[in-house]
Amino acid sequence: DTAVSQTPKYLVTQMGNDKSIKCEQNLGHDTMYWYKQDSKKFLKIMFSYNNKELIINETVPNRFSPKSPDKAHLNLHINSLELGDSAVYFCASSSGLRKETQYFGPGTRLLVL
Amino acid sequence: QQQVKQSPQSLIVQKGGISIINCAYENTAFDYFPWYQQFPGKGPALLIAIRPDVSEKKEGRFTISFNKSAKQFSLHIMDSQPGDSATYFCAATGGATNKLIFGTGTLLAVQP
Numbered sequence: 001d002t003a004v005s006q007t008p009k010y011l012v013t014q015m016g017n018d019k020s021i022k023c024e025q026n027l028g029h030d031t032m033y034w035y036k037q038d039s040k041k042f043l044k045i046m047f048s049y050n051n052k053e054l055i056i057n058e059t060v061p062n063r064f065s066p067k068s069p070d071k072a073h074l075n076l077h078i079n080s081l082e083l084g085d086s087a088v089y090f091c092a093s094s095s096g097l098r099k100e101t102q103y104f105g106p107g108t109r110l111l112v113l
Numbered sequence: 114q115q116q117v118k119q120s121p122q123s124l125i126v127q128k129g130g131i132s133i134i135n136c137a138y139e140n141t142a143f144d145y146f147p148w149y150q151q152f153p154g155k156g157p158a159l160l161i162a163i164r165p166d167v168s169e170k171k172e173g174r175f176t177i178s179f180n181k182s183a184k185q186f187s188l189h190i191m192d193s194q195p196g197d198s199a200t201y202f203c204a205a206t207g208g209a210t211n212k213l214i215f216g217t218g219t220l221l222a223v224q225p
Contacts, residue, residue, distance in 0.1 A: 004156070040217075041151075041200055041217075041218045041220075042215075042217055042218065043157070043202060043215040043218075044215075045212050045213070048211070048212065055211060056211060056212055090156050090157070092156075100145050100147070100162070100206065100213075101147070101159050101162070102159070102213060103158075103159075104149075104156030104157045104158065105156050106154075106155060106156050107154075107155070107156050
């Protein structure tokens with residue numbers, strides 16, 4: 001059983017396009033996250049939702065818009081994609097507001113051409 | 114003060130050797146220090162974690178050593194195996210912060 005799943009696994013698109021990445025967790029967790037991992041492997045948190053409420057919103061261009069329809073899902077929509085958006089995007093989840101044990105999804109590899 | 118500094122950036126160890134990765138932090142309010150392991154093409158996975166009330170935690174071949182006064186903690190991998198080859202991230206959280214602060218990662222290669 002997959003704990004945290006993401007779709008799609010790979011995404012290749014042109015500059016200027018709009019794309020979405022979906023995340024689902026079946027762990028019963030109430031907190032979900034989006035991370036960006038760049039080419040140097042640096043992990044940077046982008047957003048976090050607790051019970052569908054946005055609780056972390058790092059300095060991210062407003063072209064990135066998260067949406068949490070329910071506790072088990074967190075989607076990421078990106079408008080007007082730029083070359084610098086190319087990265088691996090990870091969804092994660094945890095239980096409770098303490099951000100301790102986070103369970104990561106397999107990642108979505110985004111390449112903007 | 115929110116940073117976690119990790120070294121080395123990369124590490125090559127012979128099979129059976131000891132791998133040591135070091136991290137340092139500034140924020141004394143941090144009270145939870147996990148290590149994550151990431152294999153190529155996969156998401157990071159929690160490996161082992163420690164709280165500052167103990168100086169060492171061991172799980173199998175993996176040990177965290179914690180020095181609260183120096184604000185440093187390290188991961189030791191005993192009897193390193195080729196299957197341990199991965200990127201390792203230290204992290205910290207606690208106090209007013211509501212997020213995990215990750216180190217920059219260490220790429221470990223264990224040669225057979």
